[in-house]
Amino acid sequence: MKMDEPVIEPSSVEPSPVQAAPAEPRTKENPELLAFLIAIAGWVVPGLGHALQKMWGRALAVFLAVGALVILGAAMRGNLFSSRGEDAFATLGYFADLGSGAFYLLARALETAGPDVSHSAGDYGTRFLATAGVLNLLSALHAYEAARGRKA
Amino acid sequence: MLTKRPAEGKPDSPMHIPFTHLQAMLLFALIISLAFGTLGRRKPKERLKYAAWSFCLFIIVGVAIGWLMYPFSH
Numbered sequence: 001m002k003m004d005e006p007v008i009e010p011s012s013v014e015p016s017p018v019q020a021a022p023a024e025p026r027t028k029e030n031p032e033l034l035a036f037l038i039a040i041a042g043w044v045v046p047g048l049g050h051a052l053q054k055m056w057g058r059a060l061a062v063f064l065a066v067g068a069l070v071i072l073g074a075a076m077r078g079n080l081f082s083s084r085g086e087d088a089f090a091t092l093g094y095f096a097d098l099g100s101g102a103f104y105l106l107a108r109a110l111e112t113a114g115p116d117v118s119h120s121a122g123d124y125g126t127r128f129l130a131t132a133g134v135l136n137l138l139s140a141l142h143a144y145e146a147a148r149g150r151k152a
Numbered sequence: 153m154l155t156k157r158p159a160e161g162k163p164d165s166p167m168h169i170p171f172t173h174l175q176a177m178l179l180f181a182l183i184i185s186l187a188f189g190t191l192g193r194r195k196p197k198e199r200l201k202y203a204a205w206s207f208c209l210f211i212i213v214g215v216a217i218g219w220l221m222y223p224f225s226h
Binding site: 057058061062065068069072075076077113119120121124127128131135138139142 | 168169170171172173176179180183184186187190191
C-alpha cells in the first residue's frame, strides 16, 4: 500500500442509493412470504386468501362452497376424523378434514350426535366433509399462485 | 331373544338430513362445479359455461360408474 493514498474510513463512505432508501415492510421485499401468508389465511378461513387480494367473487364462492359442504356433511352425520386415527386411511381422512380450516371446528360443534355411517347418507356425509377440506386446500393454493403473480 | 335395533338417528341431533343417493350426487355436483367454475375462469359467461360443463360431467360419470358397478351388486 502506498503511503500517499488517502485512507478511507468505513464511516465516511457515502451510502449507496439502495442503502439510503427507507426500509420497506418485509412483505414488500419478499413477495414469496406474502404469498405464503395469504395461502395460510386462505386455509384458516376459507375464501380469505382471495378476499385479501380483492377477488371478492372467488372469495365468496369458496366460502359458500366449503361452508355448504361442511354443514351438509355434518347434517348427514358424516364421519369427521380425529387425530387419533387407527390406520393410514383415518390419518389421510383427518388431513382432508383439517383442510377446511376453521370450518373443521364448526363441523365438530355441529355433530353433537356423532357420525352414523350405517346408512348411505352418513357415508356421503363423510365424503362431503373430506371434499370441503380438499377444495379449501385447492383454493388456498390458487390464492397463493395469484399472490405470486401467476395467471389465476 | 329380541335385540334392539340400532337407532337410525338420535332424536337429540340438531339436524339430520337423510339424502337419497341421487340427491346427494346432484347436490355434490352442483356445489363443486360452481366452485370450479368460479375458481377456474375469470369472465362470468365462461364461469357459467365451465360450471355447467363440470356439472354435466359429474352426473354423466357418476351414473356411468353406478351402472358399471351394478352387476357386482347381484
